[in-house]
Amino acid sequence: MKIKIEDIVDLYNSKNFQRALNSVNKYIKINENNNQAYNLKGVILRALGRNNEALLNYDKAIKIKPNDLNAYNNKANILRQLKRYKEAEKLYKKTLQIDNSYFFGFFNLSQLYNEIGNYNESENYALKALSINNNSSQIYIELGISQKNLGKIDDSIKNFKKYLEFYPDSTKIKHQIDILEGNCPETSPDDFIEDVFDSYAGRFDEHLINILNYSGPRFIKKIIRENFDKNKIFENIIDLGCGTGLNGNFLKNICDNLVGVDLSANMLEKAKQKNIYDHLVKSNFIDFLQEKKIQYDLFIAADVFIYTGKLDKIFELIKIRSKKESWIIFTIENQKNGNYNLQKSGRYTHSINYIKNLCKKNNFIINICENFDLRLQDNEWVDGNIFLINIFK
Numbered sequence: 001m002k003i004k005i006e007d008i009v010d011l012y013n014s015k016n017f018q019r020a021l022n023s024v025n026k027y028i029k030i031n032e033n034n035n036q037a038y039n040l041k042g043v044i045l046r047a048l049g050r051n052n053e054a055l056l057n058y059d060k061a062i063k064i065k066p067n068d069l070n071a072y073n074n075k076a077n078i079l080r081q082l083k084r085y086k087e088a089e090k091l092y093k094k095t096l097q098i099d100n101s102y103f104f105g106f107f108n109l110s111q112l113y114n115e116i117g118n119y120n121e122s123e124n125y126a127l128k129a130l131s132i133n134n135n136s137s138q139i140y141i142e143l144g145i146s147q148k149n150l151g152k153i154d155d156s157i158k159n160f161k162k163y164l165e166f167y168p169d170s171t172k173i174k175h176q177i178d179i180l181e182g183n184c185p186e187t188s189p190d191d192f193i194e195d196v197f198d199s200y201a202g203r204f205d206e207h208l209i210n211i212l213n214y215s216g217p218r219f220i221k222k223i224i225r226e227n228f229d230k231n232k233i234f235e236n237i238i239d240l241g242c243g244t245g246l247n248g249n250f251l252k253n254i255c256d257n258l259v260g261v262d263l264s265a266n267m268l269e270k271a272k273q274k275n276i277y278d279h280l281v282k283s284n285f286i287d288f289l290q291e292k293k294i295q296y297d298l299f300i301a302a303d304v305f306i307y308t309g310k311l312d313k314i315f316e317l318i319k320i321r322s323k324k325e326s327w328i329i330f331t332i333e334n335q336k337n338g339n340y341n342l343q344k345s346g347r348y349t350h351s352i353n354y355i356k357n358l359c360k361k362n363n364f365i366i367n368i369c370e371n372f373d374l375r376l377q378d379n380e381w382v383d384g385n386i387f388l389i390n391i392f393k
Helices: 005-013 017-030 035-047 051-064 069-081 085-098 103-116 119-132 137-149 153-166 171-181 190-211 216-227 248-252 265-274 285-291 312-320 352-362
Strands: 234-240 255-262 279-282 296-301 322-335 340-342 348-351 364-377 380-392
Touching: 005 017, 005 035, 017 035, 035 051, 035 069, 051 069, 069 085, 069 103, 085 103, 103 119, 103 137, 119 137, 137 153, 137 171, 153 171, 171 190, 190 265, 216 248, 216 322, 216 364, 216 380, 234 248, 248 255, 248 265, 255 265, 265 279, 285 312, 312 322, 312 352, 322 364, 348 352, 352 364, 352 380
Parallel strands: 234 255, 234 296, 255 279, 296 322, 322 348
Antiparallel strands: 322 380, 340 348, 364 380
16 A cells, blocks of 8 residues: 555644654655655654664755755754754744745744743844744744843733633633733632643752752751651641642652642653652642542642642642641742732742631641741842641541
8 A cells, every 4th residue: 555645644643743743754765865755744744752873864854955844844843842043043033044935934933942042033033934824823832931031011001811712712812911910819820830841940059949949948958857757757748830840859758759840741751750759640739639549747848839829729638638647848038018929030029927717717727837048039138928827636
């Protein structure tokens, strides 16, 4: 039976990647000078996580057809994924030298510049892409992001709302608009959090610790060492919003069972590579605590409540999932008055009085409420508080 490119594409689109790879290899044996086949093989290999092999196949496609726009573009996409931004930028610009009306050249440069924080260039290339094709929904997101970071708030809101004309139920874009308009919903939507941290995972540890001087794990370790017997072993610890596992190394040594819960698959993959946690679960932590009837004697929530405004439900669930005597250690970003507020940063601040009222409502005892410098933002310290709370049932 003769293999057709269209059939291989169908296999790829149905996520039968290994069958697609087998088929394209057979096709190439018969059509060894077909640049489209090598380009397609590169796409399939990337889907299988074999990026280096994919790059080699894009090079073969380009060797056969030196002006292969798709091969240059696809190769650049992998290089961008690998954070090889200069090489990716050069290849995207090569596509525009070949065809100065190539939409994806402009669009992908806009994405690249947003990723590296060059928002002026991102806006510039997004506007050029928009002049070629104004029916691509994603370009309005790139414009919205770049303009948000440039302080062009009205333009940013306009472009995020334009995206909603394509996808009116997009909770993450509605949340972006809430942030910019100064609204305060009760919590951040799951897909907003996933997007933020899936894209952040690759540089999370280095950026948070070495650039932002994040001090959460250090203070959590300090609180535990100063308030518990040095030989204390907890039975079950849950690390809510565990991320890449910055708290995991220390926590693992003081418990029999360590559970990490996070919404971001990419963050969880980084945590898995550290081989710290006994169980890692991709979930909203409220959903997890509602569904999994496990009792814990220590709850950790480091820099996590900053993405949830109203904390009433999580406190109720912590009480339900606590052993007879349990503890919770968590951090917040401070505000003086009211209960909570959504900041322009996309993070929530909470007042100490709000936390005190929640504790009183749930019969929790606040053992420690300590003010500290949480992390840097725009070269200034974020005012934070760390709590150690005792839970009796």
